[in-house]
Amino acid sequence: MSVEADPAQNKPLPPSLAESGSVASRQVLPGSADEQQIRPGAFATLWRLRRWGSHFRWSILTMILAATLAMSAQTMIPLIIGRMVDGPIADHNPSGIWPLAALALLFGVAEALLFGVRRFAMTRASLGIETEIRRDLFAQLQRLPVAFHDGWSSGQLLSRISTDLGTIQRFIGYGFVFLFANVVTILVVLILLIHLQVWLGLLVTLAILPVVWATRNFEKHYGRDARRAQDLTGDLATSVEESALGIRVIKSYGRGPEMIASFKRDAEVLRAAEITKISTQARFWSVLEGQPQLVVAAVTCLGVLAVAHGSMSSGQLVAFLTLCLRLIWPLIFLGWNLAVTEEAITATQRIFEVLDTEPAIVDPTQPRPLAGAATIRFDGVHFHYPDSDVEVLRGVDLEVRDGETLAIVGATGSGKTTLTALVARLYDVTGGSVRVCGEDVRHVALDDLRSCISMAFEDATLFSATVEENLLLGRPGASEAEVAEAIDIAQAHFAYDLPEGLQTRIGEQGLSLSGGQRQRLALARAVLGQPRIMVLDDPLSALDIHTEGLVEQALRRVLHASTAIIVAHRPSTVLLADRVALLVDGRIAAVGAHSQLLAENPTYRNLLAQEAGLEVGHDG
Ligand SMILES: Nc1ncnc2c1ncn2[C@@H]1O[C@H](COP(=O)(O)OP(=O)(O)O)[C@@H](O)[C@H]1O
Numbered sequence: 264m265s266v267e268a269d270p271a272q273n274k275p276l277p278p279s280l281a282e283s284g285s286v287a288s289r290q291v292l293p294g295s296a297d298e299q300q301i302r303p304g305a306f307a308t309l310w311r312l313r314r315w316g317s318h319f320r321w322s323i324l325t326m327i328l329a330a331t332l333a334m335s336a337q338t339m340i341p342l343i344i345g346r347m348v349d350g351p352i353a354d355h356n357p358s359g360i361w362p363l364a365a366l367a368l369l370f371g372v373a374e375a376l377l378f379g380v381r382r383f384a385m386t387r388a389s390l391g392i393e394t395e396i397r398r399d400l401f402a403q404l405q406r407l408p409v410a411f412h413d414g415w416s417s418g419q420l421l422s423r424i425s426t427d428l429g430t431i432q433r434f435i436g437y438g439f440v441f442l443f444a445n446v447v448t449i450l451v452v453l454i455l456l457i458h459l460q461v462w463l464g465l466l467v468t469l470a471i472l473p474v475v476w477a478t479r480n481f482e483k484h485y486g487r488d489a490r491r492a493q494d495l496t497g498d499l500a501t502s503v504e505e506s507a508l509g510i511r512v513i514k515s516y517g518r519g520p521e522m523i524a525s526f527k528r529d530a531e532v533l534r535a536a537e538i539t540k541i542s543t544q545a546r547f548w549s550v551l552e553g554q555p556q557l558v559v560a561a562v563t564c565l566g567v568l569a570v571a572h573g574s575m576s577s578g579q580l581v582a583f584l585t586l587c588l589r590l591i592w593p594l595i596f597l598g599w600n601l602a603v604t605e606e607a608i609t610a611t612q613r614i615f616e617v618l619d620t621e622p623a624i625v626d627p628t629q630p631r632p633l634a635g636a637a638t639i640r641f642d643g644v645h646f647h648y649p650d651s652d653v654e655v656l657r658g659v660d661l662e663v664r665d666g667e668t669l670a671i672v673g674a675t676g677s678g679k680t681t682l683t684a685l686v687a688r689l690y691d692v693t694g695g696s697v698r699v700c701g702e703d704v705r706h707v708a709l710d711d712l713r714s715c716i717s718m719a720f721e722d723a724t725l726f727s728a729t730v731e732e733n734l735l736l737g738r739p740g741a742s743e744a745e746v747a748e749a750i751d752i753a754q755a756h757f758a759y760d761l762p763e764g765l766q767t768r769i770g771e772q773g774l775s776l777s778g779g780q781r782q783r784l785a786l787a788r789a790v791l792g793q794p795r796i797m798v799l800d801d802p803l804s805a806l807d808i809h810t811e812g813l814v815e816q817a818l819r820r821v822l823h824a825s826t827a828i829i830v831a832h833r834p835s836t837v838l839l840a841d842r843v844a845l846l847v848d849g850r851i852a853a854v855g856a857h858s859q860l861l862a863e864n865p866t867y868r869n870l871l872a873q874e875a876g877l878e879v880g881h882d883g
């Protein structure tokens with residue numbers, strides 16, 4: 264068994280969900296924008312996109328070629344105008360204009376056509392790449408273990424899979440092509456200028472140097488500013504998501520104004536970050552915009568002098584000036600390009616922070632089959648969560664025999680949920696081992712392991728899908744009769760009375776269900792198709808006593824045929840089990856029959872007495 268990597272070490276930026284403070288309090292996380300060396304090889308970062316880019320290499324080549332040719336066609340036109348001035352116009356020969364005009368028109372039409380070709384290739388490549396990255400990113404999120412998701416806020420993931428991918432798409436579609444085409448245009452124009460008039464051309468080249476300096480300076484600052492703004496956007500997305508999910512709590516406690524105030528503060532921080540970003544951009548752009556105007560003014564004066572001295576023809580001056588004007592747009596565009604490129608670099612970094620995380624829970628190199636009898640064994644199991652040093656489980660030894668049902672009873676926070684999560688390897692133990700069917704779970708293929716275990720969790724999560732689809736999640740090929748039986752066991756008959764029966768859409772955008780209804784559907788999902796091993800984490804907590812009684816009766820049948828762990832806190836549920844294990848502070852304090860523990864163990868008695876009292880109250 265290879266030592267599993269600590270997932271915590273693979274998280275470059277863990278904006279923890281637990282930190283629900285203001286954005287400001289979250290900014291100084293490791294890897295965030297503030298103190299870090301932001302750009303470890305900007306080119307190397309973008310180069311990593313080639314993994315997807317190579318699938319679209321022809322489109323990308325077409326894109327670059329079309330953009331470069333279009334830019335070249337554009338630069339030809341000033342030269343033709345220069346010829347017109349020096350030729351037909353100087354010679355007072357109007358008919359000589361037509362061939363040159365036709366040539367100019369030809370270049371104009373070529374440019375327009377190339378524009379169309381580039382747009383087409385661009386759409387194909389940039390949207391294609393965006394889709395592929397999004398697919399891979401989502402697949403990676405599915406592969407990464409629960410521990411990863413514990414440490415990352417959903418807003419950060421959401422902003423990466425939406426905003427950052429959009430930025431990359433923009434970069435591939437425009438930024439990168441025009442970065443290339445603009446640099447080529449600027450170089451070609453400079454060469455043509457030098458060719459037309461050496462010293463005037465060199466002067467313009469020299470005058471471009473401040474722009475190069477401004478560019479370098481800009482890159483340094485803009486990269487940092489962009490990263491900060493992107494991280495803050497992710498944090499803000501988390502706030503929106505949390506408040507949408509928690510809207511009932513917020514409303515019932517009348518916390519709306521506070522939430523608005525806190526959101527406003529966060530939005531202000533984001534606004535400030537965006538303004539910093541934009542002022543960096545504005546400073547840069549004013550150089551880009553202003554400087555060429557000065558150059559053109561200077562060139563006009565010097566050019567007129569040159570024409571007066573006869574070292575330049577007027578046609579050449581016209582061509583020179585028109586070419587100079589052609590420099591302005593690529594230079595300004597260069598600024599935009601660099602901004603998009605910087606944003607794409609940080610977006611790429613943010614995406615690779617997720618993609619580079621090695622899933623800590625993976626299949627073994629030589630998986631073993633689950634051939635033995637359906638047993639579950641905990642051998643000296645220790646466990647602490649990746650982000651804390653506190654041991655939740657401190658040496659658990661426990662065995663569930665083939666066909667047996669074991670109830671786990673313990674106070675809140677004693678580690679019951681944690682213990683159940685280890686069986687299906689949602690987390691890996693930090694000490695000892697968990698064996699299913701006699702095999703260490705780390706030696707079994709994850710698919711094999713998880714297909715023989717079915718689970719129901721405390722919080723019954725249902726997806727935005729039909730009731731039937733939600734049920735079949737547990738066992739895709741299950742027959743109609745099996746579904747009906749599962750519904751029967753979980754006492755979820757209400758599902759037939761929904762507007763469209765089992766085809767009714769439930770979940771976030773669908774019909775809202777009560778907590779008890781959700782829990783019964785989740786239980787039906789778990790018992791569907793008579794799984795060999797069941798792990799049920801307090802599956803009846805939200806049910807009223809009457810329904811609970813009905814579910815228990817039916818559940819007894821299923822439990823009889825499976826090996827099961829059931830976390831319970833009511834005596835009636837405990838009675839479903841053959842044996843009970845008492846979990847106290849991460850250790851098994853006692854194991855035995857319910858009646859035996861009740862008689863011998865005061866802690867157990869105390870734990871269940873409150874519930875029992877409650878039930879008497881209900882019955883009475
Ligand atoms: N994802 C997590 N990250 C860090 N600590 C956790 C996490 N989940 C639970 N804990 C902690 O582990 C302890 C045991 O939790 P849990 O297994 O849920 O207890 P129980 O189900 O018995 O109420 C608690 O102290 C809880 O705060």
Ligand SMILES: [Mg+2]
Nearest residue numbers: 679680681721
């Ligand atoms: Mg629990």
